[in-house]
Amino acid sequence: MSLLNETHAPELTSWIDSANLPGTDFPIQNLPFAVFRRAGSDEAYRGGVAIGDQIVDLSLAAQCGALAPECRPLAAAAGESSLNRFMAMGQGAWSSLRLALSRALRGGAADADRLAGCLVAQADAEYAVPARIGDYTDFYTSVYHATNIGKLFRPDNPLMPNYKWVPIGYHGRSSSIAVSGQAFERPRGQTLPAGATEPVFGPCKRLDYELELGIFVGAGNPGGRPVSIDDAESHVFGMCLLNDWSARDIQAWEYQPLGPFLSKNFATTISPWIVTLEALAPYRRPFERPAGDPAPLPYLASDANRAHGAIDIELEVLLESASMRRAGAGGARLSATSYRHAYWTVAQLLAHHTVNGCNLQPGDLFGSGTLSGPTLDQAGALIELTAGGKNPVGLPDGESRAFLEDGDAIILRGWCEKPGSARIGFGECRGTVLPALAE
């Protein structure tokens, strides 16, 4: 069965000219969802879909007459102040609204003038977290990241024996997830100085980012009713960029035996736009394991997962220091990689998460884990790029970084691109480190 349909046709163009420009993240083949309002206003947040440099206000689109009558309730649900109700409607609903919007936004669409009245320029918008996130789970799907980190902690035994069998994950904090633009005070906490036997309290000295993708659960499952791997993707609404900020010195002292806690839960930043799994269909790839690695257990294996379980999403991290920002120089790229290197697929993560009977709910978020690729310049965190801080990375203006400094902004970007398919972009995910509170 082909994953492609008329909405993916590369030749489609829109009557919104900016959607047809080369290099746009948001051509008519993308149509990602966010929750927005006019910046600085006291308007209600509502759902929208990106097209070129515009947003279709779905709460207006539901009423404007440009969509087929059967799709108006879908647009109304997606136009609410969070996407949860739309997410709960399931894959059929998501796909129907995508098709309706694709047809209404194409060049020559009959009711273009009606839909034109539902547009807000992205330049005038601000965004909210697009769903009420009941639970946030962070995975660990890059074998390269797990190995790089393991080498720093356990040189002789970098990769745990469970890694190639278990899609390792743990629960993160929902309350401190914010949308791109988040700024947060450098966390304070307990750390154990090198050689000391007693900890000290103070601002984190080894603050790091982690380049991840976020995966939004659409339809949930009841407790006690696992989702099979063949059904897993029908529960996934879409993906975004995610920065799992990490205080490495706090983490090293606190994480045994129960895992990261205060080292992670002060802030997590996501991009505003959720790119649907359907939009990513042209970029699916076979899922292959390195020769000699064990086959996944049966509940983590399927023909479809082998045929197109992976997704080729290009990713990059940029750092913009305070002085670079003052100079208007833009960010400097720290690394670039692709999601195709992940050791576990989205379907495997969801099947694993529910195999014990755990219930998922619409709006739940998974983090992919740091998406480091096979080579060092593809590493998704400073702790890897700098070998635990020993080899600082240089920045174009002569600065260097072992770990993040106050005023640093980290910008994540993601996109899919190849000949014969439309570019599918994720926009950006930006967050900024503020100085710690005074003692």
Added chain:
Amino acid sequence: MSLLNETHAPELTSWIDSANLPGTDFPIQNLPFAVFRRAGSDEAYRGGVAIGDQIVDLSLAAQCGALAPECRPLAAAAGESSLNRFMAMGQGAWSSLRLALSRALRGGAADADRLAGCLVAQADAEYAVPARIGDYTDFYTSVYHATNIGKLFRPDNPLMPNYKWVPIGYHGRSSSIAVSGQAFERPRGQTLPAGATEPVFGPCKRLDYELELGIFVGAGNPGGRPVSIDDAESHVFGMCLLNDWSARDIQAWEYQPLGPFLSKNFATTISPWIVTLEALAPYRRPFERPAGDPAPLPYLASDANRAHGAIDIELEVLLESASMRRAGAGGARLSATSYRHAYWTVAQLLAHHTVNGCNLQPGDLFGSGTLSGPTLDQAGALIELTAGGKNPVGLPDGESRAFLEDGDAIILRGWCEKPGSARIGFGECRGTVLPALAE
């Protein structure tokens, strides 16, 4: 400053006779909150307060005229389908409503007949999780439990070096928390058989309970704004019983390096009634550490915490097997302990949780961690009582248990009792193990 006020006076009695019976969990000095409706009905869930064997329906009480006018908006908030809005109102509101209810329920209260029309018998009620739990954090506050568990995994080095410095905690799963009465299928998952190098998939063979207390956050804090230890208790709404079901064989295989995940997130059971911190005031005790242990870092220390940081809550665990249930024999006690043995206080947990800037929200839940006491018969989990399954515990009908079997119900109970103070009970927290799904 005394923590006691007129609502704690031991001589108070109620015009509801069952509240005056010796041994009741719910005398007029308690007044815990739950969310309930008539069992089997399609009524809306609403907030209520326990008094003897009755529930005061707060949504009705807000309108019946028995409460002072300034307290009616408080009762209306507490009468909603979840307690979050009332929790967010803060300590002043909680205390005002407690005082108003105490006065209205006392013998001789002027408007007793009006309030009598707002009662529902507990025998006729069913309960819901009392708040929308945004985030659930499980702590590890028993040094005895940490040591007992550590001995099984690391005989030479049972207690991690961070234990006496860091109130260890990790994030748990909110979606699978349910109220007393929960029944769940035995989880399935990956485990590594003894001596094997490759895992197998199947039903958990080492299913366990954990005796904990739950701590509900009332007022939250904004991100980046830690709560000081002296202010911490004003953010705590109250406490309940909590069973952190645990699949030990899944846990052993999955938990490194990021902590427990599928071994815990299939089910967590809480008791319906939240006993307020104010109701527990007569049972506060000095918080003392064993001689020779390090003093807590300054952000975890205060005079008030030393003077009355601990709480003397008696706790017990009972097991009722399917055959005991058929025989109507009731449960057999597996162990008993007290919360006064905890190594970290409630105030320390909350101050620690926010010291890095993490924001808490009304309705967030903390688990205390397994509350094992200093001796083996005070252990709060089977893995400790049976030394990892090696020494099964006997049951009165001739059965024995290394770990839980299908049909077993675990019942937690908690209460405070001492001469000169009213008994403050928690009711019970019951959950039942169902057979695993067929392969």
